[in-house]
Amino acid sequence: MAVNEGLSRLVARAQPRHRTTAEFVEATLREAILTGVIAPGTPLRQEDLAETFGVSRMPVREALRQLEARALAEFHPHRGAVVAEISAADGADIGAIRMALEPMALRLSLPALTAADLDQAEELIAEMDGEADPGRMGELNRRFHMTLYARAGRPRLLALTEQHLLAADRYLRFQFAALGYRPRSQDEHRALLAACRAGDADEACRLVTEHVGQAAEQLTAFLEGREAG
Amino acid sequence: MAVNEGLSRLVARAQPRHRTTAEFVEATLREAILTGVIAPGTPLRQEDLAETFGVSRMPVREALRQLEARALAEFHPHRGAVVAEISAADGADIGAIRMALEPMALRLSLPALTAADLDQAEELIAEMDGEADPGRMGELNRRFHMTLYARAGRPRLLALTEQHLLAADRYLRFQFAALGYRPRSQDEHRALLAACRAGDADEACRLVTEHVGQAAEQLTAFLEGREAG
DNA sequence: TGCCAGGATATTGGATACAATTTATCACCC
């Protein structure tokens, strides 16, 4: 019996275009956790997952270990894994990491950004303007940020940055699920892009730090209120 | 037959004080990779590792997956895993990440540092002064940095920071193995500690950024020279 | 001589069955 209806649909839709079964399971589970298809705290029972994916337990265990290393699952020895919990403290943690990584990525990338990159960022802003679907919005936002960082030439840094953008997005979806989705103004993104076009690295870094910091602050306020009451 | 003599000794000495076999294998392998006991590029054959550790292949596979997620091993489907290679590009990457994370960790931690913390940092500097063993030196250096960041109250940020301190240390050991060990002056550490004692966050962050940046630059120069010739 | 095809080989990837270990629960007795 499938533990989770949403996950089953995700598995059915998913293209197993991966090199190994373990990677397929890991990618699908990761998406399910990040998009909120599986709620925080949900037990990830090996047997159930194996059945849902139609595979044996071995690739499932490998996938769970990888999710643990990415802080998307928590292991309790001999009790099993659960989807990572959401907390105000962890949200602030992710925010702090973003505020550290993203200005660095932007500063390294900015001098190498091409006109095509900047135009693509502009298009992404236009798409975000008036986007009604929070999931699509998160993806566009992520792509906008990553477009600006893409030329940093630092694969590790970019991977870490994207990983924490995704983690932040998970938190945002969680907030939207509770409070409803209210699209944000694109003014901050536009100002950031303008600074990039002008080649003003200091100003761009300042803006991105402020932008990320504000988002983290809003989120933390919501989460703390939720934990208090 | 054991693939690696050094690893066998590490396994023999290691206390399996871990919750599960997979975690024991992972921790031991991670230490072996980080300390250079297993050289970059070494194949990590499942069967051999299982025999060396005296366990079956499953916990070994779980351990390898975790090492992959930490960028300490590289997977090639149906060819197996190898110890992560060392390159100038990756060294610069790690340096950039440290330069992003450590000032953030320090800024968050500094206001909460206690007199005991600062005294312990001072002791660590004294120990480093004249330390002849590069391995011990790396550990002391890491503990010095982490002591200053410890009060940040951001577990994720600190874990990431320590992870990349360890990665940088691996590179440093590699350099020492090639060029011989030459102890560095503790002046930069002392200046950093002084700024922390004075509660001067801006100066402390500036110093730590400079300190990390210089270390990364030296390392990159060595690695680029090595790759060129 | 150079090169491509195809098979041999070794290793990983995955499935399955079973034993061991640990945790949590819950009745039971003092």
Add this chain to the structure above:
DNA sequence: GGGTGATAAATTGTATCCAATATCCTGGCA
């Protein structure tokens, strides 16, 4: 009521088998 031991359920680990695939090597061919 609280501690205690049996019990159930889950993960963890082992052993073994087979499949898939990358690499290597050899032989045929231009």
